[in-house]
Amino acid sequence: MVAQNIFFGILATIVALSAVRMVTTRNIVHAALYLVAVLAGLGALYVLLTAEFVATTQVLVYIGAVMVLFLFGIMLTKAPLGNVMEMTGKQWPLAAVVAALLGGVTIYSLIDRFGSERLASGGPVYRTADVSDEVFSTYIVPFEAVSVLLLAALIGAIVLARKD
Amino acid sequence: MTTLLALPYWQETGIKLGLALAVIPTTSLILVYLFLFKMMAFMQSRLGPNDTGPYGTLQLIAEAIKFLQKEDIHPEQADRRVFRMAPVVVLASTFLLYVVLPAGPDAVVENLDTGVFYAMAVSSLSVLGILMAGWASANKYALLGGLRAAGQLIAYELPLILAVMGVVIQAETLNLQGIVEAQATGEIFGFGAIGNPFILTQFLAFLIFMIAAQAELTQTPFDMPVAETELVGGFHIEYTGFRFLLFFMAEFGTAFAFAALASVMFLGGWWIPGFDVDDNILNVLGPGVMLAKILLVAFFIFWVRFTYPRLREDQLQKFAWKVLIPLSLANIVLTGIFKVVF
Numbered sequence: 001m002v003a004q005n006i007f008f009g010i011l012a013t014i015v016a017l018s019a020v021r022m023v024t025t026r027n028i029v030h031a032a033l034y035l036v037a038v039l040a041g042l043g044a045l046y047v048l049l050t051a052e053f054v055a056t057t058q059v060l061v062y063i064g065a066v067m068v069l070f071l072f073g074i075m076l077t078k079a080p081l082g083n084v085m086e087m088t089g090k091q092w093p094l095a096a097v098v099a100a101l102l103g104g105v106t107i108y109s110l111i112d113r114f115g116s117e118r119l120a121s122g123g124p125v126y127r128t129a130d131v132s133d134e135v136f137s138t139y140i141v142p143f144e145a146v147s148v149l150l151l152a153a154l155i156g157a158i159v160l161a162r163k164d
Numbered sequence: 165m166t167t168l169l170a171l172p173y174w175q176e177t178g179i180k181l182g183l184a185l186a187v188i189p190t191t192s193l194i195l196v197y198l199f200l201f202k203m204m205a206f207m208q209s210r211l212g213p214n215d216t217g218p219y220g221t222l223q224l225i226a227e228a229i230k231f232l233q234k235e236d237i238h239p240e241q242a243d244r245r246v247f248r249m250a251p252v253v254v255l256a257s258t259f260l261l262y263v264v265l266p267a268g269p270d271a272v273v274e275n276l277d278t279g280v281f282y283a284m285a286v287s288s289l290s291v292l293g294i295l296m297a298g299w300a301s302a303n304k305y306a307l308l309g310g311l312r313a314a315g316q317l318i319a320y321e322l323p324l325i326l327a328v329m330g331v332v333i334q335a336e337t338l339n340l341q342g343i344v345e346a347q348a349t350g351e352i353f354g355f356g357a358i359g360n361p362f363i364l365t366q367f368l369a370f371l372i373f374m375i376a377a378q379a380e381l382t383q384t385p386f387d388m389p390v391a392e393t394e395l396v397g398g399f400h401i402e403y404t405g406f407r408f409l410l411f412f413m414a415e416f417g418t419a420f421a422f423a424a425l426a427s428v429m430f431l432g433g434w435w436i437p438g439f440d441v442d443d444n445i446l447n448v449l450g451p452g453v454m455l456a457k458i459l460l461v462a463f464f465i466f467w468v469r470f471t472y473p474r475l476r477e478d479q480l481q482k483f484a485w486k487v488l489i490p491l492s493l494a495n496i497v498l499t500g501i502f503k504v505v506f
Binding site for chain 2: 027029052068069071072076
């Protein structure tokens with residue numbers, strides 16, 4: 001487990017530093033790129049947890065699609081070079097309070113639930129087939145509900161975007 | 165399967181990664197020399213490079229030395245860090261693709277459970293590098309090229325993934341080795357001597373995959389992002405010397421990787437009819453078989469590249485969303501029905 005611990009430390013540091021830089025940088029494209037680093041680091045953490053399918057999905061959906069769309073939108077509208085943007089909004093103290101609260105609740109609930117429990121060495125390996133079996137049997141109702149929700153959002157977006 | 169030599173995991177992975185690192189520049193050199201230099205020249209009734217070495221084979225070495233000598237220039241207004249990182253991101257996406265490409269029962273860097281899905285995911289990373297390059301160059305043409313590339317790659321990624329779904333349904337696995345095995349042990353109407361290469365049952369998927377791959381590689385007729393007549397050169401316009409070489413290598417390395425994916429998924433991969441799927445000799449013969457199939461697929465990619473004129477941006481988008489995506493969805497439905505019926 002030593003190697004995993006070392007890599008966890010490295011990845012966690014990268015993710016935390018990138019997250020901090022993402023909100024403090026003064027260039028909007030840099031902020032988006034730091035977010036890419038955060039998401040990629042999270043994907044690598046999923047690999048450490050032997051959740052290979054989730055890690056791949058993370059890369060495909062968040063980096064390959066969502067972040068590319070973000071960058072595409074930013075560059076299509078306004079993406080000046082250099083530190084010119086005033087990026088800190090007026091509500092930043094409020095946002096800081098919300099973030100601290102959210103972080104606090106998450107940390108508290110995790111410690112409360114797991115405490116000093118340790119993951120068994122070797123751990124379970126989640127194969128892709130297991131994940132899909134679970135999704136299409138145990139979690140079939142939430143899965144269908146989410147897909148209907150996404151379809152509604154999709155149609156809504158098209159209706160809003162249509163001019164005629 | 166008998167194990168000839170047993171190494172610790174890290175040594176084995178180290179050797180495999182070293183091999184993959186050596187393979188990528190080599191493969192892009194092969195493609196550039198064979199197709200871009202020689203075949204293109206013959207198709208256009210010229211000689212191509214023929215001065216440097218026999219048949220101009222050493223031309224690439226000369227080119228590489230030329231690229232390495234060039235001065236490393238940044239545009240004055242460029243965002244230096246992003247500008248420098250962009251070609252590395254693009255090349256990293258290519259390197260990650262090679263991790264799952266199998267060339268024999270054991271000749272693969274890492275036999276990932278999610279094989280095909282992983283390949284699709286990491287190939288989409290190159291868009292990020294292209295957008296970074298386009299933006300950081302501080303050049304209108306580069307930015308336009310980057311945006312065109314992003315729009316195109318997003319549009320054609322969908323049919324690419326949906327076409328692969330047909331193969332995955334038929335093989336019942338995402339694992340690339342599993343797909344090879346499914347083709348090797350498959351039968352066509354009870355006749356199993358050549359297995360069942362999925363190009364026969366998934367021909368529509370193969371066509372869609374090849375067209376979408378052509379667009380993903382930004383090869384003509386889908387080369388709007390690097391249209392030199394209107395954009396001067398697209399997203400890599402400001403890059404010189406070694407950094408340009410990285411983009412160039414990534415382009416042809418990715419072409420090779422996509423040709424490899426097509427031959428694994430549709431042409432039967434490294435399997436040779438008459439051998440057992442886990443026969444150890446296939447680890448030796450497999451890479452040769454793969455190379456032959458890859459060169460065949462790459463030949464078609466470049467043949468189309470040298471033959472067709474460029475599409476207009478709106479035609480290109482329409483073709484992806486209105487033709488390829490509905491077709492690939494229909495292919496999934498049909499494959500699903502056949503899978504359940506038979």
